[in-house]
Amino acid sequence: MSYLDQLNKQSKEGRGSDSEPATEKPAVVETADEADTPTTVDLKREYEKAGVRDVLEELDRELIGLAPVKKRIRETAALLLVERARRRLGLAHETPTLHMSFTGNPGTGKTTVALKMANLLHRLGYIRKGHLVSVTRDDLVGQYIGHTAPKTKEILKKAMGGVLFIDEAYYLYRPENERDYGQEAIEILLQVMENQRDDLVVILAGYADRMDRFFESNPGFRSRIAHHIDFPDYSDNELLHIAIGMLERQNYHLTEEAKATLASYIEHRRQQPHFANARSIRNALDRARLRQANRLFEGDTGPLDAEKLSEIAAEDIAASRVFRQKPGLNAEYVHPERDEETER
Numbered sequence: 001m002s003y004l005d006q007l008n009k010q011s012k013e014g015r016g017s018d019s020e021p022a023t024e025k026p027a028v029v030e031t032a033d034e035a036d037t038p039t040t041v042d043l044k045r046e047y048e049k050a051g052v053r054d055v056l057e058e059l060d061r062e063l064i065g066l067a068p069v070k071k072r073i074r075e076t077a078a079l080l081l082v083e084r085a086r087r088r089l090g091l092a093h094e095t096p097t098l099h100m101s102f103t104g105n106p107g108t109g110k111t112t113v114a115l116k117m118a119n120l121l122h123r124l125g126y127i128r129k130g131h132l133v134s135v136t137r138d139d140l141v142g143q144y145i146g147h148t149a150p151k152t153k154e155i156l157k158k159a160m161g162g163v164l165f166i167d168e169a170y171y172l173y174r175p176e177n178e179r180d181y182g183q184e185a186i187e188i189l190l191q192v193m194e195n196q197r198d199d200l201v202v203i204l205a206g207y208a209d210r211m212d213r214f215f216e217s218n219p220g221f222r223s224r225i226a227h228h229i230d231f232p233d234y235s236d237n238e239l240l241h242i243a244i245g246m247l248e249r250q251n252y253h254l255t256e257e258a259k260a261t262l263a264s265y266i267e268h269r270r271q272q273p274h275f276a277n278a279r280s281i282r283n284a285l286d287r288a289r290l291r292q293a294n295r296l297f298e299g300d301t302g303p304l305d306a307e308k309l310s311e312i313a314a315e316d317i318a319a320s321r322v323f324r325q326k327p328g329l330n331a332e333y334v335h336p337e338r339d340e341e342t343e344r
Contacts, residue, residue: 038088038089039089041085046081046084050123050124050125052081052124055119055120055123056070056073056074056120059113062112063112063113064242064245065232065238066108066113066231069109069113069230069231069232072229073117073229076227077120079096080120080124081124083096084124084125095126095198096126096226097224097225098197098226098227099193099197099201099202099203099204099227100201100203100204100225100228100229101204101215101225101227102203102204102231103207103228103229103231104207104208104230104231104232104233105231105233105276105277106277106279107278107279107280108231108232108234108278109231110167110231111167113229113231114132114134114165114203117201118130118131118132118201121163126198126201127161127162127163128161128162128199129161131161132162132163132164132165133158133159133162133163133164134165135155135164135166136166136168136171137171137172137182139155140155140166140189141181141182141185142181143181144181145181147181148181148184148185149184149185149188151185152184152185152188152189153188156188156189160200161200163200163201163202163203164200164201164203165203165205166202166204166205167205167206168205168206169204169211169214170210170211170213170214172186172214173217175217186218186220186221190220190224197224208230236263236266239277239278240259240266243262243266243281243284244259247285247312251310252311252312253311253312254311254312255311255313257314258312258313261317262284262317264323265284265317265320265323266281268322269281269284272322284322288316288320289312289316291316291317291319292311292312292316295316
C-alpha cells in the first residue's frame with residue numbers, strides 16, 4: 001500500500017496521530033432525502049451556530065492592529081459559510097483549496113493567526129480536528145539518504161485532520177547544496193497537499209521577499225496556495241499597547257514615566273538589527289522584569305506590598321543598552337543574543 005493510500009485509509013477511518021484520538025468530523029453535507037433538503041439557509045444563524053463569531057471576536061480581542069489580516073480572515077470565513085450553505089442546498093460545489101501563505105516580518109502574529117484559522121476551519125467542518133502542528137525545516141528534512149521521507153511522513157501523520165504550519169518555509173530546499181534532501185520533503189508535501197486537501201491545510205510562512213523567490217523556484221507550491229496573506233509591521237503605538245497588555249496579563253503595570261520611556265525604547269529598538277516586532281517587545285519586558293527584581297532585592301527597603309512588586313519603573317527600561325546603541329550595524333553594536341533579545 002502506498003503512502004498516499006495509507007493516508008486516505010486513515011482519513012476515512014477518522015484517525016489522527018497515534019497519540020491523539022481524532023474527534024468526529026462535523027457534518028458538512030446533509031444526507032437526508034431529497035424531499036427533506038432545505039430550500040433556504042440563514043447565513044447569520046449559521047455564523048452564530050458554528051461559533052465563527054466567537055473565533056473572530058477572539059481574534060480582534062487578542063491581536064492589536066493587523067486590520068488587513070483580520071479582514072482576509074473574515075472574508076475567508078464568509079466564503080466557507082457560503083460554500084457550506086451551497087452544499088446543504090444541493091448546489092454544485094467542490095472542496096475549496098485552503099492552503100495558505102503568511103508573509104511578514106518576525107513577531108507579527110503569524111503563528112497566532114494560524115491557530116485561530118485551525119479553530120475556525122474545524123468549527124466550519126473543513127478539518128476533522130482543530131489542532132495545529134508547527135514545524136521548521138529541521139522537523140522535515142533529514143541529514144542523510146533515507147532519513148527525510150520518514151521524518152516528513154511522521155509530521156504529516158501528526159498534522160492530518162488539522163493544520164500544518166511550516167515556518168521559514170523557504171529553507172526547505174537549498175539548491176546551493178548538492179547534498180541537500182529538502183527537495184524530497186517538498187515532493188511529498190506537494191503530493192499530500194493535492195491529494196489530501198480535504199483533510200489537511202498547509203500554511204507556509206516567512207519573509208515576503210524570500211517566499212516570493214521560493215514560489216518562483218517551486219511553482220508546484222504556488223499553484224496549490226489559494227490564500228496569500230501579508231502581515232504588516234506593528235506601529236510604535238500598537239507595540240506600546242501590546243506591551244501594556246503583556247504586562248497586565250502578568251499582573252504588572254508601568255508608571256507613567258516608564259510608559260514614556262518604553263515608547264522611546266520602541267522607537268530606538270526598531271532602528272536596530274534583528275528587530276522582531278512583538279517578539280522584541282516581549283523580550284524587552286522580560287529584561288525589564290529582571291532589572292525590577294534586582295532593584296527591589298538590592299534596595300533593601302523592607303517589606304514590599306503588591307503594588308511595589310507589580311510596578312515597572314522608568315529606570316528598569318532606561319538601563320537597556322538599546323539607548324546607547326547607534327542605528328544600524330556599527331562598532332558599538334552589541335548583538336541581541338548577548339544583551340537585549342534572542343531572536344532570528
